[in-house]
Amino acid sequence: MKLFHKKNEPARPAQTAEQKAGSVRVLKNGAYATAITVIVLAAVILINLVVGALPTKYTELDISSSGLFTLSDTSKSMLASLDQDVTAYYLAETGNEDSNITRLLDRYAGESSHFTWQQRDPALYPTFAQQYDAQDASSSSVILVCGDKSTVVDYYNMYEADYSDYYTTGSYSLNFAAESALTSGIARVTSDSAYVLYQMSGHGETELSSDFTETLENSNVSVESLNLLSAGSIPEDASAILINAPQVDYTSDTIDLLRSYLQNGGKLLITTGLEYDTPNLDALMAEYGMTRQSGLVIENDPNHFAYRYSSTYLLPDVVSNDITSGMTDGMMVFTPVAQGILTDSENEDITYTNLLSTSSSSYAMQDYATAETASQGANDPDGPFYPAVAAESESTGAQIVWVNCANIFVSEIDQMVSGGNSQFLGSIINWLNGEENAVVIDAKSMNATYLTVPSTAVTGLGLLFVIVVPVACIVIGVAVFILRRRR
Template sequence: MKFFKKKQEEPAKEKRSLRQQAAMAVSALKGQPASKAVFQNGAMASVLTALVLVAVILVNLMVGMLPSKYTQWDMSQNGIYSIGDTTKDLLAGLEQDVIFYYLAQSGYESQSVVTFLDRYTQESKHLRWEQKDPAVYPTFAQQYGAENASEGNIIVVSGDRSKVIDSNDLYTYDYSNYYTTGSYDVLFDGEQQLTSAVYYVTTQDLPKVYTLTGHGEQQLTGDQESALNMQNIEVEDLALVSSEGIPEDAAAVLIAGPTVDYTTEDVQILRDYLSSGGKLILMSDSAASTPNLNALMADYGLTTLDGLVVEGNSSYHARGYNYYLLPQIQSHEATSGLSNLYVMLPYAQAIQTSELENVTVDSLLITSSSAYNKAAGYDMATTDKEEGDQEGPFDLAVAATKTENEDEGIESQVIWVSSVALLDQNVNASVGGGNDQFLLGCVSWLSGQDSSILIAAKSLSSDVLSVSAADAAFWGNLTTIVLPVICLIAGAAITIKRRRQ
């Protein structure tokens, strides 16, 4: 009978983590105690964790020191806080410091204005802004001649020049859809206001444009005068009948569609002004007869064809109205601000040019080659092309420069736009403000301004996502019931499969 010796039970091995087992193996190879290796491994992990935390803190501190334009993105639908290229170009050329003083009580400031001022002043080292609480500094605005400045206003200061931006001017209202939808749009105009103010306080000599009156001329609208003022161009009316001549401070003279011809004396005043280096913009009325004024333009080799221009290419006229022309915009300093915009000229005449030795003429607006001239004008029986109609293309707006005195370098400049309907605000609205932008570009070029500062306001509204009750219930059940149940079933199936393996 054999006796089998009972195998002595081995003590249960202590369960160890993979990291501990690896440490023990390494320590065995090095001849070190396992406990010491585990300790060293844990210490190393702690040091690495501390280093990572320090690195994260340092990175956050460094990022926090960067300007917000690099660390914060404008997520508003219409880019309210984004700075446009026109403003960036102006600010890049700043050579003097400009300070914005925002008059607002602490805790009651507009967050949108504060955010925009932060973004704006980061575009140049010469810009900064401060908030002044009227309750703490009740007489602060008086030192800048702004006794009537109220809370929310912004005082822009550079040297001894200053300008006050009214808080109400930071917002404009678009009523273009009011009669169809019953609603209007609120627009943020902060960039336009600040950029214009910076231009104003950093420019010593501001041009003045005189609009002539007394011959049935059309007057500029409030919006058009505001646009010129925002370009820092002063506008003033002038009646030749009561004036001895064009004032010496005139940067340019504007004539808008006179219905009565100028007298020979009036024309001589204009001719004397131009011969000394003057600037003139004429918007003529195709329904008016102005032979004396036309004679002045003939000094520059410019005349008009009798009748009205009709466009034969549907791409260059308003839908259904082939005499509401959408001319091709030519490259010129006066048209540089018309990128992605149209100009519309209803009831326009064709301008013809003759070569003169001391005059250069540039086309600004031209028709397509499919355009034709209806000599009967307003008495035309049809707008369709007929035999005998002169074919285009035609100039509708031109800029002419005449050398008055070559030795002294004196030049005069004129712009002729063959339709005063350029000023019609309904026409302007139909092309998204293109007509006003063209007017601003023409006046700016004549008055010697470097660039147009007409920046579109940005809508504060955003598109609303409307969801019906049925759709809301469907998506709610899908995200709160269906998808979680699918995840649970998928998880259970994976777990059961793994256990069976």
């Protein structure tokens, strides 16, 4: 078969050397561009992998006004000193996570290689929480595990409502308390110390509510009941004993048991009230140089009693010392219907420490049972008074804290000062147990901080943005238009 060229088809000219060089150059440029693209893509992927492996504190900035996700020095120090592995299991359904909590857990993990966290979806792991006795935990709660120890940080303990301004403004604020709850939980599962506080029963004593027992649990203190009438002796594992507002006095046999306990270095926390007579218990306190200040304390300083309440609803000053160091700065203690405590300054064996103090304008009303007004009588002594006093015996090592207010460890009273009374209890028990009070981590406000314009600047700013700026824009526009037309 023969092939024929068309007569009119011109022959293709051969490529010149310059054309061949140009083709090679284009090919090289294309290969170079492709290689650069691959290198850039690889670099971007590598950078993303490196950045993804960095701790969150380096890759995410906390721009919240209250620093919601910025860990305190207390938490950082504790995480830096961790020598045991702690795993946090976050209980939340996929897609329903609380971003505030997960971000905070990322910050914890970024501070220590011994802290890690994992999410456990209850729908995928329905029995997971049961192995840690956390089957009743709320959604978005956290289980902290260290070896054989575990504790649950409930979701509702990571948010708290602050009602301190409710009685003056009618509003409350929501605070993020997750850092305090998580740090306390980590300390709990990594601590080797455990204490038992026995609260006396059988004489009408007030039993501690969950507000107070949860605070004590954060310090590894468990609370047990003790009725000496039936037990007959004080348990050997008692780290301290609580006598909380007995309505009936103790028998001489019970007082003898308490006296022997103190003589052997015992630790005792007592609350009493003027509503109930306890002469035997008062006599035991007198042996340590402490007696009741007769009369009902009345406050004349409006900053030292609750707003819209009687002047007997005291808000005493918290005296700063080692015993009260576990309380947040500015936190109040509420002591409605209280008496002062007098101490024997000549007792060289006992060291006394005042914990709460009324103002100098307070006084103790002697005839409060029959008084028709709150006016100070001629026989009513002036303040200040000390409703809470600590005593420590140098010879025996006994430690006693006496609070002369029967209502101080009542849940409703504690809630009115946003947990101030429970913090006070925790600080006292830590001192009795010989534990240093950890620095309290304040909850952080969830309220948005609004930008406010002073009233004096409103008129000037209004003229600037409503008249001056628009007129200036119009003038500049007309000037530019005229200049361009003249060209």
